Amino acid sequence: MVVRPYNEELKYLEKISDCCWRIKKEFQPNMKVEGCFYVNSRLERLMLEELKNSCRPGAVGGFLPGVKQIANVAALPGIVGRSIGLPDIHSGYGFAIGNMAAFDMNDPTSIVSPGGVGFDINCGVRLLRTNLFEKDVQPVKEQLAQSLFDHIPVGVGSKGIIPMNAHDLEEALEMGMDWSLREGYVWAEDKEHCEEYGRMLNADPSKVSLRAKKRGLPQLGTLGAGNHYAEIQIVDEIYDKWSASKMGIEEKGQVCVMIHSGSRGFGHQVATDALVQMEKAMKRDQIETNDRQLACARINSQEGQDYLKAMAAAANFAWVNRSSMTFLTRQAFAKMFTTTPDDLDMHVIYDVSHNIAKVENHIVNGREKQLLVHRKGSTRAFPPHHPLIPVDYQLTGQPVLVGGTMGTCSYVLTGTEKGMNETFGSTCHGAGRALSRAKSRRNLDYKDVLEKLEEMGIAIRVASPKLVMEEAPESYKDVTDVVDTCHIAGISKKCIKLRPIAVIKG
Amino acid sequence: MLKLKLEALEHPAPNNVDVNDRKVFASTILWLEDQKIRQYKIEDRVDLRKVDRLDIWEQAYENYKEDLGMPQFQTPLEEITWLLGYAIRLEFLDSPDNYKTINSIEVSKEQNKSLAPSIQAENFFDNMDFNHKDFISGVRALANKLKVPHHSNHLIQLEAIARIVHERLSPSAKNRQAITGTPFPFEKGNDVVSDDPALDYPVRILRLLQIQSLRQLQTKINETIVAVQDLTANPKTDTKLGKVGR
Numbered sequence: 001m002v003v004r005p006y007n008e009e010l011k012y013l014e015k016i017s018d019c020c021w022r023i024k025k026e027f028q029p030n031m032k033v034e035g036c037f038y039v040n041s042r043l044e045r046l047m048l049e050e051l052k053n054s055c056r057p058g059a060v061g062g063f064l065p066g067v068k069q070i071a072n073v074a075a076l077p078g079i080v081g082r083s084i085g086l087p088d089i090h091s092g093y094g095f096a097i098g099n100m101a102a103f104d105m106n107d108p109t110s111i112v113s114p115g116g117v118g119f120d121i122n123c124g125v126r127l128l129r130t131n132l133f134e135k136d137v138q139p140v141k142e143q144l145a146q147s148l149f150d151h152i153p154v155g156v157g158s159k160g161i162i163p164m165n166a167h168d169l170e171e172a173l174e175m176g177m178d179w180s181l182r183e184g185y186v187w188a189e190d191k192e193h194c195e196e197y198g199r200m201l202n203a204d205p206s207k208v209s210l211r212a213k214k215r216g217l218p219q220l221g222t223l224g225a226g227n228h229y230a231e232i233q234i235v236d237e238i239y240d241k242w243s244a245s246k247m248g249i250e251e252k253g254q255v256c257v258m259i260h261s262g263s264r265g266f267g268h269q270v271a272t273d274a275l276v277q278m279e280k281a282m283k284r285d286q287i288e289t290n291d292r293q294l295a296c297a298r299i300n301s302q303e304g305q306d307y308l309k310a311m312a313a314a315a316n317f318a319w320v321n322r323s324s325m326t327f328l329t330r331q332a333f334a335k336m337f338t339t340t341p342d343d344l345d346m347h348v349i350y351d352v353s354h355n356i357a358k359v360e361n362h363i364v365n366g367r368e369k370q371l372l373v374h375r376k377g378s379t380r381a382f383p384p385h386h387p388l389i390p391v392d393y394q395l396t397g398q399p400v401l402v403g404g405t406m407g408t409c410s411y412v413l414t415g416t417e418k419g420m421n422e423t424f425g426s427t428c429h430g431a432g433r434a435l436s437r438a439k440s441r442r443n444l445d446y447k448d449v450l451e452k453l454e455e456m457g458i459a460i461r462v463a464s465p466k467l468v469m470e471e472a473p474e475s476y477k478d479v480t481d482v483v484d485t486c487h488i489a490g491i492s493k494k495c496i497k498l499r500p501i502a503v504i505k506g
Numbered sequence: 507m508l509k510l511k512l513e514a515l516e517h518p519a520p521n522n523v524d525v526n527d528r529k530v531f532a533s534t535i536l537w538l539e540d541q542k543i544r545q546y547k548i549e550d551r552v553d554l555r556k557v558d559r560l561d562i563w564e565q566a567y568e569n570y571k572e573d574l575g576m577p578q579f580q581t582p583l584e585e586i587t588w589l590l591g592y593a594i595r596l597e598f599l600d601s602p603d604n605y606k607t608i609n610s611i612e613v614s615k616e617q618n619k620s621l622a623p624s625i626q627a628e629n630f631f632d633n634m635d636f637n638h639k640d641f642i643s644g645v646r647a648l649a650n651k652l653k654v655p656h657h658s659n660h661l662i663q664l665e666a667i668a669r670i671v672h673e674r675l676s677p678s679a680k681n682r683q684a685i686t687g688t689p690f691p692f693e694k695g696n697d698v699v700s701d702d703p704a705l706d707y708p709v710r711i712l713r714l715l716q717i718q719s720l721r722q723l724q725t726k727i728n729e730t731i732v733a734v735q736d737l738t739a740n741p742k743t744d745t746k747l748g749k750v751g752r
Contacts, residue, residue: 159749163742181731184739188728327741384697385713391720394713395697417697 028071037085063091078110087485088432094293097377113296116374118355122318123262125401145459145502155463160221173205176316180323194351200312216266221324225506237497243396263318350399354429381415381427412496419491427492431476444469459502542593
């Protein structure tokens, strides 16, 4: 890696608009395309500070700064367009979280990288609406939070309450949400309102190690730990009234439920297994990268194909997982209000994946190309009339669900034409970490964090309170800054703001 | 002719009646008397039955002809022809109403059908002249009534009429619940079409129609899934399995 003084480094960065920076090709060796990142003034400061810190003499260990990671991704074989950093970007394993990159499927040297998907494969957000209003829920929010906590197993090492055996798991890995539908856990309309219709067709459970399956089986239908949560939220602001009405959100004060979860230990194991295989493939095919963490394999190689099939199985796992939790949430609400989920109109508004690689068609330099689009900590945001979005959202553009952090707001955005052209139809995914987990643990006290939430009137149920400070709002960038940057840049459009009144966490 | 008459009387072997074979002739006469004519009582037919002893039978046949009042004929063919005609007449007189409707036109139709199976025009529209001036003026009048805009091709106009009738006036459309909720102002969507209103407006309408047909398809898909779920769904939870946190 090139190490230069901070002032030297800045010469390779150029601000090209109010909220977009260009990373020139000479910033890192072998860059095939330029990089870019979207930030507003506050996020810009965080971004550049991170770079500055890494330029200090003797700065070693930890991940590379986000800017460097974007540039290293731009040096991967087969990349097209630009390597794009979204406003919530922060350093991660190989790829920064909040980095999207697309690779040409017709270029035989193009690669797929597990680091570009992330360890929590198909981590994503699902939003359910209800016909309840804040006044219906406020008086019972503690009981409701407890009821949700009782229904949805949370935390490290939690186990699901939906009976599953090994055979069920195999079927679920292959069928994704179709399995949940067949077994009757979800509604037909849920599938309609889910990215990929809740099933990746190329999933092949035989490409998944026994170890991953063993880890995954008991965890299906559990929320997990880390930044995952289930929240009862209130519509706080409607920016785009008619898009919101298309999503069944008519007025401020309406109650929604957001579920943020992924593929648990299963996806983690799939990614770990793939990294081992890919190191071998890199040696064999002589693939050079700037960073050892950017392990990858050619898309057409055995390792590349095996990974894509296993990743698809993990994606299906995550959809079944979120579907099971949808079922449990509906049960909890129905019991609480002694009615049925149907009468509560508990429809899925949408379900997005923000850690995934997908084959998509995009226009590159005026020509349609088939690309493998990696989105790590980045949400797909397709514009109106795109054939891959549900018919109900053809006029509004795809809903983009951006989960905030514990105690902060969440947003619903919609995809735009500009985003399709500039960022391969991608936008931010959440707040994005500002402090590392270790730093958060050192600097914050979990009691303070919980007290603060209580002061804000948020009911909270946590499985492992001592980990709460890792997820405290102070550890994250301000989600509003992130969302506003996307809105101003035009890569997605603000639609609804949601604020939490109850949080269930791992 | 002989054969046709035998067929009409439902003779068991109309092809094998040889009137010149006296024995066959005799048994055919006996069959006619037994089955159709019934001039004698059964016990009085004894001599006519003796077809194996033609001498006795010939005598009985002479008496039979006299009793029936058959005119004098020269040949056995004439005799049997008269007898068949007589039998057919008796048969007809048993229930003349059965044959009332049969006339030459019906019969010829029946025969044509058996020869070359023609396609029966079930849909009377098939035989209609869609370019007849009466038809065109009918379409125009209907279009005026339903406020369908004019199109130079009246058939396209008719399609639009059919659609309006199906969407708005059919019994299923009339019983449909009114759509509730806020109307969606389609001319200011998130989608960019064109600055030229002459292009923008029709493109938006086309897109709405496309979305409508997609919605119908998706609804059918959902209905199918729900129908299958009725057979397969059995959601279970077992809280004993649950374990929260570590």
